[in-house]
Amino acid sequence: MLTADEAGFNEFVAARGPAFQRTAFLLTSDHHTAQDLVQQALLEAARRWEKIHTSPEAYVRRTIYTANVSRWRRLRFSEHELTGDRVADPGHDADARLTLMAALERLTTKQRAVIVLRYYEDLTETQAAEALGVSVGTVKSTHSQALRRLRDHAPHLAELLGRTP
Incomplete structure (x- = not known):
């Protein structure tokens, strides 16, 4: 029991x-x-x-x-080639998923964690900082660097997700 x-x-x-x-x-x-x-x-x-x-x-x-x-x-950190078994959610567009996963793989671990916390987990900057054990300023700067890197490496991602650049 x-x-x-x-x-x-x-x-x-x-x-x-x-x-x-x-x-x-x-x-x-x-x-x-x-x-x-x-x-x-x-x-x-x-x-x-x-x-x-x-x-x-x-x-x-x-x-x-x-x-x-x-x-x-x-x-x-080592670059991994994106393979077909890394599809996260069959309910969404495959091109957007693969492009997003490839773009996320280009981020550092800390950048990826901040992006996941802010957009997937929908946490505030303060909550993300608390979850990662860093300052809010670190979350803000890491977030900014990650978005810049995503824009540089996957400018077509916004179009695939239905957003205009």
Whole structure:
């Protein structure tokens, strides 16, 4: 029989797991690496459930972000060729998805994290800074650099997404 803590953790994982997986995929561009990050974050959350059970969402997200940065630092950044198995959502235009994924891969880990937090997670600059453990100024400058890099490397992305440049 499950204890109340175990049941609460299981409910949390069932409810929020898919969202964590999507976020991790956007950060890594790789399903397997994303699964590893989410599993690592949920393992840490399970170990600390008694302390974090009132607000585990922020804890797990922060763990995913920091684990991704640590992974990236260990492996060093290398350019990956976009493959067909990296399609995130079959409900949207394939050209736009592939172009977006290729553009995101050109960003640094920190830039990608800021873009994902600001646009996918819809966090404010302050919330993104808190999630990443950096200052609001760092989020602003990193955001600006990332957008500039996206515009330089994928100017046609705005057109594919139905926006005028």
